[in-house]
Amino acid sequence: MREVxxxxxxxxxxxxxxxVHDVLxxxxxxxxxxxxxxxxxxxxxxxxxxxxxxxxxxxxVVSDGADSASTNITLEDDxxxxxxxxxxxxxxxxxxxxxxxxxxGKRVKTARATExxxxxxxxxxxxxxxxxxxxxxxxxxxxxxxxxxxxxxxxDILSFDDMDCLIHSxxxxxxxxxxxxxxxxxxxxxxxxxxxxxxxxxxxxx
Numbered sequence: 136m137r138e139v140x141x142x143x144x145x146x147x148x149x150x151x152x153x154x155v156h157d158v159l160x161x162x163x164x165x166x167x168x169x170x171x172x173x174x175x176x177x178x179x180x181x182x183x184x185x186x187x188x189x190x191x192x193x194x195x196v197v198s199d200g201a202d203s204a205s206t207n208i209t210l211e212d213d214x215x216x217x218x219x220x221x222x223x224x225x226x227x228x229x230x231x232x233x234x235x236x237x238x239x240g241k242r243v244k245t246a247r248a249t250e251x252x253x254x255x256x257x258x259x260x261x262x263x264x265x266x267x268x269x270x271x272x273x274x275x276x277x278x279x280x281x282x283x284x285x286x287x288x289x290x291d292i293l294s295f296d297d298m299d300c301l302i303h304s305x306x307x308x309x310x311x312x313x314x315x316x317x318x319x320x321x322x323x324x325x326x327x328x329x330x331x332x333x334x335x336x337x338x339x340x341x
Contacts, residue, residue, distance in 0.1 A: 137163050139161045139170070143172075145172060147174040147176065150174060154174050154176045159171040167186045170185060191249065193207060193209075194207055195207065195224075195253070199257070208225070213248070217232070230256040231257055233257050235255070236254075262320070263280055266325045268327045270329035287322065288316040289303065289305065289315060298329060306324045
């Protein structure tokens, strides 16, 4: 049987929010806690029953480039998952959900943990951002590795081995961004204008 915790997150009726509560005394059941709680925000003391969600082992298939590996993660039965959600695996890797497969084999964009047979995900620690660079004659296709939370700013310069480019617009889902900054996780493609690379002039006399 689980030990009585010293504090828990629970809904406070006076704060009208989920807050940290001290467990003054309590008795554990299989999936519940009969306890006297004190809200750390407002000090309200009350006796109530806290029901804990059921733990569910769920299969996850993680793709990292051309490689895929299967493992399991623990979900709670009231968890709601959707395509595009990010979470950390037990080994610390950040992954992003690409599909949710139900017990009947159907793939959906949103599902409760109890409905899911397999979570399909991709490694998301480092992502390759597609970049299109125009030099007035042709468009060059490049890519730049990035962490998901790195920001790309309109007007910044991106440097590659053979050219530089000025970012003039960034495509995200459903629209084009032409000012400000965008996090890498939201970017579909970066569009840039070719910039001739400048080289330092050597002072031969020195």
